[in-house]
Amino acid sequence: MPQQAMASLGDMNDDGASTERAFEGEPLPMLSETITVRSIAASLVLGTVVSVVAMKLNLTSGFLPSLGIPAGLFGFFAARAWIRVNDAFGVPHLHFTRQENTVIQTCVVACSGIAYSGGFGTYILGMSGKWGNGHVGGDEKNTEEPNIGRLVAFLFLINFAGLFMIVPLRKVMIIRHRLTYPSGTATAHLINSFHTPHGARHVRKQVLTLFKSLGATVLWPLIQWFFAGGKECGFRVFPIFGITAYRRGFYFDFSTTNVGVGMLCPPMITISMLAGSILSWGILWPCIETKEGQWYPRNLEPNSLAGITGYKVLIGVSMILADSLFTLLTALVRTLYLLHKRRSRVQTATLTERAIQSFDDRRRTQVFLRDRIPGGVAAAAYAALAAASTVAVPRLYPELKHHHVALAYLVTPVLAFCNAYGAGVTGMNLSTTYGKIAALLVVSSWVSADDRGGAVAGLVACGVVAAAVSGAAESMQDFKTGYLTLTSPRAVLVAQVVGTALGCVVNPAVFWVFYRVYNVGGALDVADAPYAEAYRGIVMLGAARARHGLPRHSLLLCQLFFVLALALSAAREVAERRQWRALRYIPSTIGVAVAFFAPPKMPIGMAVGSLAQCLWKRADRGGARTLSAAVASGLICGDGLGSMIPSMLAFFKAQAPICIKFLPQPVNAELDAYLAAHPLPLGRARIIGPRELS
Numbered sequence: 001m002p003q004q005a006m007a008s009l010g011d012m013n014d015d016g017a018s019t020e021r022a023f024e025g026e027p028l029p030m031l032s033e034t035i036t037v038r039s040i041a042a043s044l045v046l047g048t049v050v051s052v053v054a055m056k057l058n059l060t061s062g063f064l065p066s067l068g069i070p071a072g073l074f075g076f077f078a079a080r081a082w083i084r085v086n087d088a089f090g091v092p093h094l095h096f097t098r099q100e101n102t103v104i105q106t107c108v109v110a111c112s113g114i115a116y117s118g119g120f121g122t123y124i125l126g127m128s129g130k131w132g133n134g135h136v137g138g139d140e141k142n143t144e145e146p147n148i149g150r151l152v153a154f155l156f157l158i159n160f161a162g163l164f165m166i167v168p169l170r171k172v173m174i175i176r177h178r179l180t181y182p183s184g185t186a187t188a189h190l191i192n193s194f195h196t197p198h199g200a201r202h203v204r205k206q207v208l209t210l211f212k213s214l215g216a217t218v219l220w221p222l223i224q225w226f227f228a229g230g231k232e233c234g235f236r237v238f239p240i241f242g243i244t245a246y247r248r249g250f251y252f253d254f255s256t257t258n259v260g261v262g263m264l265c266p267p268m269i270t271i272s273m274l275a276g277s278i279l280s281w282g283i284l285w286p287c288i289e290t291k292e293g294q295w296y297p298r299n300l301e302p303n304s305l306a307g308i309t310g311y312k313v314l315i316g317v318s319m320i321l322a323d324s325l326f327t328l329l330t331a332l333v334r335t336l337y338l339l340h341k342r343r344s345r346v347q348t349a350t351l352t353e354r355a356i357q358s359f360d361d362r363r364r365t366q367v368f369l370r371d372r373i374p375g376g377v378a379a380a381a382y383a384a385l386a387a388a389s390t391v392a393v394p395r396l397y398p399e400l401k402h403h404h405v406a407l408a409y410l411v412t413p414v415l416a417f418c419n420a421y422g423a424g425v426t427g428m429n430l431s432t433t434y435g436k437i438a439a440l441l442v443v444s445s446w447v448s449a450d451d452r453g454g455a456v457a458g459l460v461a462c463g464v465v466a467a468a469v470s471g472a473a474e475s476m477q478d479f480k481t482g483y484l485t486l487t488s489p490r491a492v493l494v495a496q497v498v499g500t501a502l503g504c505v506v507n508p509a510v511f512w513v514f515y516r517v518y519n520v521g522g523a524l525d526v527a528d529a530p531y532a533e534a535y536r537g538i539v540m541l542g543a544a545r546a547r548h549g550l551p552r553h554s555l556l557l558c559q560l561f562f563v564l565a566l567a568l569s570a571a572r573e574v575a576e577r578r579q580w581r582a583l584r585y586i587p588s589t590i591g592v593a594v595a596f597f598a599p600p601k602m603p604i605g606m607a608v609g610s611l612a613q614c615l616w617k618r619a620d621r622g623g624a625r626t627l628s629a630a631v632a633s634g635l636i637c638g639d640g641l642g643s644m645i646p647s648m649l650a651f652f653k654a655q656a657p658i659c660i661k662f663l664p665q666p667v668n669a670e671l672d673a674y675l676a677a678h679p680l681p682l683g684r685a686r687i688i689g690p691r692e693l694s
Contacts (some may be wrong), residue, residue: 007239008128010568019189019192019360019484020359020360020363020364020486021359022196022236023098023486024377026097027099028099028367028486029097029099031436031488031490031491031494033094033097033100034097034100034103034487034488034491035103035491035494035495036100038079038082038093038094038096038100039079039100039103039104039107040107040498041082041423042075042078042079042082042104042184043075043103043104043107043108043498043499043502044103044502045078045503046071046074046075046078046108047107047110047111047112047503047506048111048174048502048506048510048640049074049637049641050070050071050074050108050111050112050637051111051112051114051115051503051506051507051510052641052644053112053512053636053637053641054113054115054116055120055507055510055514056118056126056257056514056639057115057119057257057261057636057641058115058120058121058259059120059121059511059514059529060255060258060528060529060602067416070210070472070629070633070637071105071108071109071112071208072101072105072187072190072191072194073206073207073630073633074108075101075104075105075108076101076191076194076207077207078104079096079100079101079104080096083096083693097195098191098192098194098195098485098486098487099485099486099487099488099491101191101194102188102191102481102482102485102487102491102492102495103487103491103492103494104495104500105191105481106478106481106492106495106496107495107496107498107499107502108302108499109474109478109499109667110474110478110495110496110498110500110502110503111499111500111502111503111506111507112503112507113470113474113503113505114155114500114503114504114507115507115510115511116470117159117167117431117466117467117470117471117474118151118155118159118463118467118503118508119459119462119463119466119467120507120511121529121531121532122432122462122532122534122535123435123459123460123462123463123466123535124146124151124463124511125146125529125532126459126532126535126536126539127142127143127144127455127456127460127536128144128145128532129143129145129457132290136566142454142455142456143455143456144456146225146511146512146515147153148508148509148512149494150396151508151511152396152398152504152505152508153392153396154393154396154463155467155503155504155507155508156397156501156504157385157388157389157392157393158389158393158463158464158467158468159467159471159503159504160381160385160471160497161382161385161386161389161409161412161467161468161471162416162467162468162469162470162471162472162473162474162475163471163472163475163493163496163497163500164378164379164381164382165378165382165412165413165416165471165472166416166417166420166472166475166476166617167375167378167475167493168375168378168379169417169420169477170373170479170489171368171369171464173420173421173424173476174261174368174476174479174480174483175365175368175369177424177596178474179421179424180355181423181424181476181477181480182425182466183477184476184478184479184480184484185475185480185481185535187477187481188480188481188482188483188484188485189484191481191485192484192485192532198396201636202626205626205627206626206627206629206630208629209627209630209631209634210630210631210633210634210637211634211636212634213630213631213633213635213638214633214634214635214637214638214641215634215638216634216638217256217634217635217638217639217642218638218641218642218645219417219636219642220254220256220639220642221639221642221643221645221646222642222645222646223253224639224646225234225645225646225649225656226657226658227658227659228646228656228659228660229655229656229657229658229659230659230661232661233656233659233660233661234254234656234659234660235254235660236253236254236255237251237253237661237662238251238252238253238254238662239251239662240252243662243663246662247639248281248282248286248600249277249281249599249600249601250277250281250282250601250604251476251575251598251600251604252599252601252604252605252608253601253605254604254605255605256467256635256636256638256639257605257635257636257639258601258602258604258605258606258608258609259575259605259606259608259609259612259635260609260631260632260633260634260635260639261604261605261609261632261636262605262607262608262609262610262612262613263609263610263613263628263631263632263635264609264614264629264632265606265609265610267610267614268584268587268588268591269588269591270472270591270603270606270607270609270610271587271591271607272587272589272590272592272595273594273595273598273602273603273606274587274592274595274603274604274607275587275591275592275595276587276591276593276595276596276603277595277598277600277603277604279592279595280312280315280316280595280596281595281599281600282600284311284315285311285312286306288311289308292307292308295336295551295552295553296308296310296551296552305602306422306550306551307551308551309404310374310550310551310552310554311551311557312596312597313533313534313536313537313597313604314537314550314554314555314557314558315554315557315558315561315596316534316537316593316594316596316597317537317538317558317593318558318559318561318562318565319561319562319564319565319589319593320534320538320590320593320673321538321562321568322561322562322563322565322569322589323565323569323589323590324433325566325570325595325630326565326566326570326573327430327433327569328360328430328433328434329423330573331418331430332418333420334422349579363486364483364484364486367486367488367671368483368489371488371489371490373489373490373493376637381397382413386406386409389405389409389464390406393405393460393464397457397460399454399456399457399460400443400456400457400460400567401402401457401462402459404443404457405461406465408443408461408464408465409468411465412464412468412469414602415434415465415469416441416468416471416472416473418434418520419431419434419469419470419472419473420472420473420475420476422473423473423476423477424476426479429470429473429474430469431465431466431467431470431473432466432467432470433467434465434466435462435463435466435469436470442644443458443461443462453607454539455536455587456538458539459535459536459539462535466477471500475496478492478495478496479492495556503549512603513644531594531597533597534594539683565589565592565593568586568587568592569589571586572586572588572589588614589669609632609635616628641658
């Protein structure tokens with residue numbers, strides 16, 4: 001191609017919708033102008049607030065949508081508020097840049113992300129006595145109660161390795177292979193738009209909408225508490241489908257968290273969970289319950305694996321394992337294929353392809369490569385962190401031995417690379433999949449041979465692997481955001497380290513409040529943390545402790561649903577690759593599997609959110625596209641913060657003054673007749689249950 005043609009093509013790329021042209025006149029801030037007292041202070045406050053929200057989500061639904069957009073919004077608002085206060089008192093301040101906004105967002109996401117990667121709703125609860133002796137089997141050797149001091153130490157040991165592990169590969173993935181990293185790219189575009197005049201007006205509207213949604217939602221749990229003065233009282237038990245369906249768990253509980261998650265999640269996930277709830281809670285469990293006395297003994301404890309709980313745990317676990325294995329294999333094959341394809345493309349790259357890079361690409365690459373992070377330093381940091389964990393983790397959890405931890409850190413870099421590369425293509429963080437397969441089953445089986453607490457060992461090993469693998473993927477997402485906002489890689493790494501350190505302290509404290517206060521109020525049970533039971537079930541199978549005394553036909557049903565889950569996953573994969581229209585009608589395997597553990601009220605609440613989103617799009621597509629994420633974030637954040645109000649009231653033994661209860665029509669008629677014959681004194685009225693009537 002002639003040079004004139006190449007130049008004209010390059011000009012076409014430059015003159016298109018260039019982002020960096022709008023910021024060309026702004027000087028790049030130094031590291032000291034990016035990591036400021038303002039950015040650190042905002043990150044500390046916002047990281048704590050968002051961690052409360054993330055913890056509530058993790059302990060209820062188990063789903064944690066991307067918090068990058070809310071973190072970017074809150075970071076922009078907090079910094080602007082700081083500037084206005086300084087202006088009011090005449091205090092000089094630095095100009096607020098998109099690079100500083102990126103640092104705040106990165107720090108907040110790193111802090112709140114530990115609520116998920118730290119395993120508070122999965123393996124930490126899975127090894128506790130509530131999910132051990134009380135729910136899915138185990139003994140004293142296979143349970144460990146959460147301890148806040150041990151949790152802080154454990155998180156500090158395992159959550160930094162992933163940050164340094166992937167640093168030497170950042171150039172390969174972002175510059176050479178030009179991976180997308182959808183979450184990081186979307187966050188970067190959002191931050192870039194904030195710092196334009198039009199974007200500033202746009203974000204003010206979004207922030208105002210978010211705070212309206214948040215303010216109304218924070219008060220809703222308090223309103224609900226006033227009408228919950230007894231068992232099964234209040235609006236958390238609203239039998240919208242009738243009393244019979246309510247007894248099977250199908251009711252709407254007015255949880256704004258589930259509604260907000262439904263607005264953010266793809267509709268197919270919600271539909272899949274509804275289908276799974278109908279299949280399991282509506283059809284399968286009632287049918288198995290009719291076999292009591294034939295397939296399993298009568299009068300067992302409600303959570304005994306020898307009874308109905310054994311079917312629930314094992315069938316759901318088999319589906320999750322099938323989907324995890326299929327996802328892992330397809331991710332590995334896809335990663336190897338894309339590596340080969342991109343390597344061939346890079347090797348055959350010509351001078352023409354290099355010359356036609358856009359202005360944005362050239363500018364971003366120049367800044368990204370300007371501040372070097374020596375690969376040797378990163379590798380030495382990973383080796384030191386791995387050595388410290390190998391020595392210290394077995395002291396915290398004696399069930400896991402030194403050679404188990406050392407082996408985990410030898411295997412983890414390969415898994416982390418695969419996960420980070422896959423996240424760059426699909427945006428999916430499969431750290432829990434790698435943790436379940438690589439640690440739960442392997443380590444628990446290995447340790448249990450000597451009867452040394454294989455369940456706890458498998459769960460702790462899962463945490464070691466999942467934390468490092470997740471940290472690597474999230475770190476690359478942040479580097480991609482920094483690349484697109486011209487933020488120094490060193491600033492991004494510092495923000496990740498600060499946010500991770502903050503999260504290792506804040507999240508155990510938040511979890512401890514939820515765990516203790518909810519235990520006093522009686523609100524936290526197995527239905528609120530579905531993945532804790534799933535993880536416990538998987539590790540008990542690996543430790544070979546749940547195989548004795550299982551109910552009849554349970555293994556046969558496990559094999560059947562394992563095959564069905566594999567077929568469903570394969571059908572979705574083929575339909576997606578060949579772009580079949582039938583893809584929209586094939587449910588998500590993991591969505592169906594999670595519904596086997598989660599109560600139907602969760603997918604019902606998500607369905608309400610999806611329906612509201614659909615109706616909003618039909619009425620005002622532009623407004624829904626612009627403000628729906630802000631409304632959903634407000635619903636989620638408000639419920640997370642507002643839930644602390646009734647929890648504190650329960651902690652101080654406060655009693656709700658009113659009880660609203662829904663009764664069947666015949667019982668209500670009997671109650672009316674009883675109250676007419678036995679009027680109660682004014683001021684002492686109360687609801688009388690059916691047992692008192694009899």
